[in-house]
Amino acid sequence: MLEPSNLNNFANIIETERGDMKFAYVQNDEIDYLELFDHFLAEEGHHELLDPSDRIERYTYLINHNQSKFIFKIDGGVENRLERRLIAKITGDFYFNLIHKLAKISQDKCDIAYELYLVAFDKKTKRHYMIFNFIEGRSLTRDEMKLHGEQVKNCIEKLHHYNLVSNDVHGGNFILTPDGKIKAIDLTNSGFIWLTKANDAIELQERFNIKIKVPAMAMAIKKFTHGFKRLSRKIRGKKV
Known part of the structure; x- marks a missing residue:
């Protein structure tokens, strides 16, 4: 199995927008995470669903791609509690902050957590999408x-x-x-x-x-x- 983490440049997180979608992803010269994201969306529902959540609009899938395994997560939950929404306004987007913090851990070669390769946010549907590494x-x-x-x-x-x-x-x-x-x-x-x-x-x-x-x-x-x-x-x- 290929190890995408060996090809990732965690020092370079690219941020871009495409229509209603906002992205942040780790640069990788051999794996195009935007292309992987598009490929998954085209086949959503045809992948193995892991640990179905009891929360509405939260799904986790296992993806096999070019001899590598990835976790693809969808979080469409909208926070209704006022205090949580106010805190989010102050601290920023949860997942976009997370990709930067996990990238720093990976840069430091501190092997204590998963790796996050892509975060996407659909401004229209309020859905977040994430691509993680699969941990055996x-x-x-x-x-x-x-x-x-x-x-x-x-x-x-x-x-x-x-x-x-x-x-x-x-x-x-x-x-x-x-x-x-x-x-x-x-x-x-x-x-x-x-x-x-x-x-x-x-x-x-x-x-x-x-x-x-x-x-x-x-x-x-x-x-x-x-x-x-x-x-x-x-x-x-x-x-x-």
Whole structure:
């Protein structure tokens, strides 16, 4: 199988527009990601659908192209919550920020997450499209998260260094590769990252007894809001 990451120039992300579509993609002299995008759209629905989401308009497909595997993701979800829309206005487009942050990780040869090769946004339908690399391996069980605790900790701390967070730390959001490496998937880079890092710290501590350092103020705020949510759910008779 060809390794497209060896051909990518992560230092050069090309941004362009075509009709209603806005693109950002990594330069690659042998793989034209715009052409791959067009090829997929022409055959949408004829690829293997992975992990169908319970969220409307969110789909993930596996693509085989020239002896390489890619993940093609469609996210048509529109954020209706006012506070999230306001934060997005301040911080910018989630996926267009993400491709730049993941490119920096790849440039630094910090092998802790997936690679993102193309992001597209349809201004008319409000759909986002992404092309990722396919990571061989499987997700971790709860016990394996504890067993590989040092690697998980190292992975999260490095993500935080690049201002990326998991914001939902569980085995399904990490891949254990055949050679024993752990890589994070389904990352977050929107919102107030300094605050969201505390979510990772709290979840790591409570679920897997893994401790990481985050700003004290962020931890204090998040612990208060977590406690308030638990109390609210308890009062309403819901599972805590």
